[in-house]
Amino acid sequence: MHITVITATDSQIPQPLHGKNLARLARECFANHQILTIDFKGVRTITQGFCRELFFPLITEFGADFLKSKLMVINLNDANEKLMQSAFKNLDDYFDKLSEVNHQGCDEEVFDMNQTWLIKAREIARENPVLTELVLGITDDAMRTALGHLSLEDIQFIARSNWLCFTPRFSSQFLMNINKEQPPIVEAMLGLTGSIC
Template structure:
């Protein structure tokens, strides 16, 4: 996929919101296993926030090695290269903003559990939807599809809800009889039925 920044943003000076929008397009591209080329032709000036909102979430979500293999940047002027390097050096404001978002009164343990579960659910849904049912008990096809399309921002938004995003796959009777069951039987029952009654 090829994205011309000047066309996609319709702006002579792309702003942070444009970087965030391009990051969403990049996620869709990566979800389809496509290489993405971001073309800065005719872009005279870019804000530091644009680079931060475009690249930092993608690095966090996919990792630098993955981006090196899937993301190509072309026609970046010397001035904009300096601006990009400056954006990578001036991280305090960016991380302060993220920190403020992450501490809006949500329970850190619930946030961590939700985020971990949602990231794993998205990963499995993208790679092998059948395993989404077996491993996580998600039997609804629409839910599996929706999970596979979540962005990191979506996941963080849901994770901060202060409500757990998943329910146990076993009954109270199972918990009361936990010592009577052997682990291999438990694993087999969960794998075959998706729940333990």
């Protein structure tokens, strides 16, 4: 995929909001296993805020090695390249603040469970949407699509809510009779119906 910044943003001086929008397009591209080229042709100047909103969340979510192989930046003039390098000098501060916000006023165990569940749900929704119903019990197509488009920032925001993001797929009666049921029957019921009554 090839994105020309000046066309996508309709601006010669892209702002932080434009960076956030381009990061969303990048996620869609990566979810479809495509290499992304971001073309800065005609862009007069960029802001550090634009760079932070575009690149920092992608680095957090996908890692630097992934981006080196899947993301190309072309036609960056010397002044813009210096601005981008300056923005990247603040990367440690960004990670420190993100880590601090992630654990502020939040039950650590609930946060870990939510984050793990949401990351796995996003992975399943991206790779094989049919399995979201079988493995996770999610039958709503809109929910499957939304899960597949979550960013790491979205996941961490939801995970910090102090409310579990998932509900049991079994009834209280099933729990009371758990020793009477054989494991293969339980697995079959979950797999076929998505719940146990």
